Amino acid sequence: SVKPFLSPMAVSNIRYGPGVTKEVGMDLKNMGAKNVCLMTDKNLAQLPPVQVAMDSLVKNGIPFTVYDNVRVEPTDASFMEAIEFARKGAFDAYVAVGGGSTMDTCKAANLYTSSPHSDFLDYVSAPIGKGKPVSVPLKPLIAVPTTTGTGSETTGAAIFDYERLKVKTGIASRAIKPTLGLIDPLHTLHMPARVVANSGFDVLCHALESYTALPYHLRSPCPSNPITRPAYQGSNPISDIWAVHALRIVAKYLKRAVRNPDDLEARSHMHLASAFAGIGFGNAGVHLCHGMSYPISGLVKTYKAKDYNVDHPLVPHGLSVVLTSPAVFTFTAQMFPERHLETAEILGADTRSARIQDAGPVLADTLRKFLFDLDVDDGLAAVGYSKADIPALVKGTLPQERVTKLSPRPQSEEDLAALFEASMKLY
Amino acid sequence: SVKPFLSPMAVSNIRYGPGVTKEVGMDLKNMGAKNVCLMTDKNLAQLPPVQVAMDSLVKNGIPFTVYDNVRVEPTDASFMEAIEFARKGAFDAYVAVGGGSTMDTCKAANLYTSSPHSDFLDYVSAPIGKGKPVSVPLKPLIAVPTTTGTGSETTGAAIFDYERLKVKTGIASRAIKPTLGLIDPLHTLHMPARVVANSGFDVLCHALESYTALPYHLRSPCPSNPITRPAYQGSNPISDIWAVHALRIVAKYLKRAVRNPDDLEARSHMHLASAFAGIGFGNAGVHLCHGMSYPISGLVKTYKAKDYNVDHPLVPHGLSVVLTSPAVFTFTAQMFPERHLETAEILGADTRSARIQDAGPVLADTLRKFLFDLDVDDGLAAVGYSKADIPALVKGTLPQERVTKLSPRPQSEEDLAALFEASMKLY
Ligand SMILES: NC(=O)c1ccc[n+]([C@@H]2O[C@H](COP(=O)([O-])OP(=O)(O)OC[C@H]3O[C@@H](n4cnc5c(N)ncnc54)[C@H](O)[C@@H]3O)[C@@H](O)[C@H]2O)c1
Numbered sequence: 001s002v003k004p005f006l007s008p009m010a011v012s013n014i015r016y017g018p019g020v021t022k023e024v025g026m027d028l029k030n031m032g033a034k035n036v037c038l039m040t041d042k043n044l045a046q047l048p049p050v051q052v053a054m055d056s057l058v059k060n061g062i063p064f065t066v067y068d069n070v071r072v073e074p075t076d077a078s079f080m081e082a083i084e085f086a087r088k089g090a091f092d093a094y095v096a097v098g099g100g101s102t103m104d105t106c107k108a109a110n111l112y113t114s115s116p117h118s119d120f121l122d123y124v125s126a127p128i129g130k131g132k133p134v135s136v137p138l139k140p141l142i143a144v145p146t147t148t149g150t151g152s153e154t155t156g157a158a159i160f161d162y163e164r165l166k167v168k169t170g171i172a173s174r175a176i177k178p179t180l181g182l183i184d185p186l187h188t189l190h191m192p193a194r195v196v197a198n199s200g201f202d203v204l205c206h207a208l209e210s211y212t213a214l215p216y217h218l219r220s221p222c223p224s225n226p227i228t229r230p231a232y233q234g235s236n237p238i239s240d241i242w243a244v245h246a247l248r249i250v251a252k253y254l255k256r257a258v259r260n261p262d263d264l265e266a267r268s269h270m271h272l273a274s275a276f277a278g279i280g281f282g283n284a285g286v287h288l289c290h291g292m293s294y295p296i297s298g299l300v301k302t303y304k305a306k307d308y309n310v311d312h313p314l315v316p317h318g319l320s321v322v323l324t325s326p327a328v329f330t331f332t333a334q335m336f337p338e339r340h341l342e343t344a345e346i347l348g349a350d351t352r353s354a355r356i357q358d359a360g361p362v363l364a365d366t367l368r369k370f371l372f373d374l375d376v377d378d379g380l381a382a383v384g385y386s387k388a389d390i391p392a393l394v395k396g397t398l399p400q401e402r403v404t405k406l407s408p409r410p411q412s413e414e415d416l417a418a419l420f421e422a423s424m425k426l427y
Numbered sequence: 428s429v430k431p432f433l434s435p436m437a438v439s440n441i442r443y444g445p446g447v448t449k450e451v452g453m454d455l456k457n458m459g460a461k462n463v464c465l466m467t468d469k470n471l472a473q474l475p476p477v478q479v480a481m482d483s484l485v486k487n488g489i490p491f492t493v494y495d496n497v498r499v500e501p502t503d504a505s506f507m508e509a510i511e512f513a514r515k516g517a518f519d520a521y522v523a524v525g526g527g528s529t530m531d532t533c534k535a536a537n538l539y540t541s542s543p544h545s546d547f548l549d550y551v552s553a554p555i556g557k558g559k560p561v562s563v564p565l566k567p568l569i570a571v572p573t574t575t576g577t578g579s580e581t582t583g584a585a586i587f588d589y590e591r592l593k594v595k596t597g598i599a600s601r602a603i604k605p606t607l608g609l610i611d612p613l614h615t616l617h618m619p620a621r622v623v624a625n626s627g628f629d630v631l632c633h634a635l636e637s638y639t640a641l642p643y644h645l646r647s648p649c650p651s652n653p654i655t656r657p658a659y660q661g662s663n664p665i666s667d668i669w670a671v672h673a674l675r676i677v678a679k680y681l682k683r684a685v686r687n688p689d690d691l692e693a694r695s696h697m698h699l700a701s702a703f704a705g706i707g708f709g710n711a712g713v714h715l716c717h718g719m720s721y722p723i724s725g726l727v728k729t730y731k732a733k734d735y736n737v738d739h740p741l742v743p744h745g746l747s748v749v750l751t752s753p754a755v756f757t758f759t760a761q762m763f764p765e766r767h768l769e770t771a772e773i774l775g776a777d778t779r780s781a782r783i784q785d786a787g788p789v790l791a792d793t794l795r796k797f798l799f800d801l802d803v804d805d806g807l808a809a810v811g812y813s814k815a816d817i818p819a820l821v822k823g824t825l826p827q828e829r830v831t832k833l834s835p836r837p838q839s840e841e842d843l844a845a846l847f848e849a850s851m852k853l854y
């Protein structure tokens with residue numbers, strides 16, 4: 001049921017269609033590129049998505065160099081290494097073929113190479129970094145997402161693990177949004193099942209969090225000069241459209257996409273859903289699941305994620321956000337209960353007789369059932385955390401105010417501790 | 428029920444909020460503007476929207492000149508006059524405060540001033556003009572829409588009446604899309620009822636036509652180089668979202684917005700709907716209602732539109748598109764009947780027992796009832812046309828292939844004649 005590829009769909013900075021990666025060389029030629037850096041990770045370097053992109057570059061006579069040392073779930077050190085490589089190469093354009101890890105690394109390499117006098121922390125979000133606005137021009141960057149999760153091809157975010165603090169943080173600026181995203185659903189056929197599941201949970205949380213985020217018109221103070229307003233502005237009628245649409249796709253296609261590696265229809269829809277959710281949260285923002293996920297990933301002990309071909313312990317991003325989702329939405333539902341009920345219904349709950357004051361538990365139960373059906377580990381305990389870790393998890397969440405302040409309900413340290421505790425076991 | 432204005436909503440190139448026009452001076456200052464051209468029409472020049480914009484420029488110390496000679500439904504001559512004015516002024520930024528007529532005139536002034544060696548026809552769509560791609564850099568243009576119709580603040584189109592051929596045509600290029608659209612619903616409170624109605628019909632047709640346009644993956648040939656693909660690519664999953672959403676708003680709010688000048692809630696929603704539909708059709712395209720409307724406007728005889736404060740005969744754009752809509756969708760429904768039925772349902776029809784082969788008549792009846800309820804003139808006859816005009820109307824439609832080729836069903840000259848004939852009387 002895949003549509004014939006007569007012409008791809010092109011909207012703002014994304015182009016979608018089976019086989020669209022074959023056009024990357026032409027796009028770079030149109031941009032006048034003569035010295036391209038193709039970034040990917042070691043695993044993908046051996047797989048067809050990278051091969052197809054390289055063939056297109058060769059066919060169009062574009063000289064390029066491959067950097068395949070992207071770290072899955074990047075760190076400041078792995079960003080640095082990529083930046084160093086890019087500096088030496090003096091590239092005039094970038095192509096990132098991979099998941100969020102690759103796209104984010106490539107954004108960072110482009111940014112710091114274009115701004116050679118900046119310290120690494122200059123552009124990192126405050127309070128960990130200085131959160132300086134970007135005013136230098138960057139080189140064109142084409143993102144070719146191979147996972148169905150982050151939507152990083154549509155966002156101005158680059159996330160990394162700041163190893164000194166053992167916490168994830170990021171760079172957020174419209175300036176690092178890719179010039180073009182080529183969404184080629186054929187790449188999704190190579191994804192292992194848990195990568196489909198975890199990146200699908202990332203889409204699920206992007207949609208749920210942006211839809212329930214503090215509405216834009218209630219966020220205060222509003223900086224009086226438009227130029228100083230943050231990229232994450234709270235939920236709004238436009239991001240709502242993307243969030244609801246992405247959520248509907250997740251409800252309809254995620255299970256099929258995980259269970260059947262050949263279901264191109266389901267995986268194609270999830271590929272678009274990740275971009276849709278990205279357009280939505282890229283402007284509305286996310287809140288507690290993401291804010292709390294950064295220490296969950298950053299403090300990882302020995303957990304090894306199934307289906308991830310990497311040599312280090314890892315709680316994949318999508319898993320780290322979804323594990324707290326039942327607790328988080330139970331906590332936030334009192335603020336906008338109708339929206340919480342509505343999302344439960346989209347995810348398959350029968351909400352006809354639900355009382356509005358039960359919106360939180362109804363959504364939480366719906367999420368737990370959804371995660372159970374998809375074989376998700378039983379809570380934070382199953383990925384290696386215990387009660388003793390809660391103070392460190394809370395401490396790692398506090399600097400994430402860029403996102404946590406978008407929670408519809410303000411949260412104290414005690415609230416955060418209770419949310420982590422409630423997430424230790426799910427079923 | 429209007430939300431308090433703590434902070435506006437900012438998404439891609441639009442910013443929305445009651446009072447957001449007050450920020451225009453700051454935006455221009457952020458852009459470094461030192462010599463601004465504010466364009467509007469003679470009617471609006473006396474009204475608050477222009478006053479508020481001027482006050483903001485003054486407050487921010489931005490030197491500016493007002494051009495208020497925009498023609499309502501512009502012509503090549505009126506474009507030329509604005510271009511001439513802009514050339515002499517050597518402006519470094521533009522602000523358009525008005526409806527589609529003002530925004531489109533300002534886009535043209537910016538384009539040709541930035542491309543001083545071009546002939547006027549160079550950028551006009553083929554076959555009337557040469558349809559050359561734009562490669563010169565333009566000055567920043569801020570669009571402040573005061574009608575709830577064209578969505579021109581989001582599109583790369585500028586439409587005018589080519590007087591020599593007595594037919595509307597336009598310039599279509601992503602390059603002329605405004606840098607920023609400031610959507611300030613307070614301006615809608617000044618709109619006369621028929622301007623609300625007609626610009627609402629424009630939204631209705633943008634949504635219906637882009638939703639039923641030939642799907643992007645069926646459009647052929649697909650130029651192999653992405654750079655040569657047209658902006659109007661056919662319906663696609665992203666434009667579909669915008670179209671359906673805009674249609675829902677039209678169904679819910681247009682009647683209220685027309686009937687009650689104080690209904691800020693309804694008019695605010697219509698103001699956003701016009702932008703939403705603009706984002707959708709700006710990339711999917713429109714088809715027969717628009718293609719056929721260009722001669723309907725261009726060949727106007729003596730019809731005077733109620734509530735339009737102008738000194739020339741005029742079939743307002745929104746009226747000229749909607750009058751053929753029952754006939755057009757009866758004609759196109761056989762191609763994608765489910766979509767036609769779905770839109771009828773959104774517009775209030777009870778389609779539970781409708782047969783799929785009746786999709787066209789069901790949608791047409793729904794439209795006729797909708798138009799009747801909103802006091803729309805009874806067909807082309809009521810705006811001055813008779814059977815004898817049909818050959819000229821058909822002849823004026825033929826060069827509109829930029830849009831007519833997006834019709835889901837191909838059409839012969841006989842088909843077009845029959846569609847005009849069927850649109851002579853509606854009720
Ligand atoms: N920038 C943003 O807006 C944003 C948003 C959410 C998450 N993130 C970040 O993105 C990262 C996670 O990215 P991700 O979930 O896309 O996964 P990933 O890039 O970390 O890749 C996960 C694993 O899947 C493999 N893989 C990827 N595509 C494949 C394919 N088509 N076939 C076979 N194997 C494939 C990779 O080689 C890797 O081993 C995290 O660091 C997270 O914080 C960024």
Ligand SMILES: NC(=O)c1ccc[n+]([C@@H]2O[C@H](COP(=O)([O-])OP(=O)(O)OC[C@H]3O[C@@H](n4cnc5c(N)ncnc54)[C@H](O)[C@@H]3O)[C@@H](O)[C@H]2O)c1
Nearest residue numbers: 470500526527528573574577579582584586614617618744
């Ligand atoms: N560029 C595009 O994408 C696009 C799309 C559709 C239509 N159009 C074009 O736009 C033009 C029509 O524009 P329109 O429908 O927005 O109307 P308009 O700009 O022609 O204005 C119509 C009338 O309403 C008055 N008016 C506008 N705003 C008002 C307000 N707030 N209060 C009081 N009076 C107000 C104007 O002074 C004028 O008399 C046509 O030329 C049409 O072809 C362009």
Ligand SMILES: [Fe+2]
Nearest residue numbers: 150202206321
């Ligand atoms: Fe995420």
Ligand SMILES: [Fe+2]
Nearest residue numbers: 577629633748
């Ligand atoms: Fe229109």
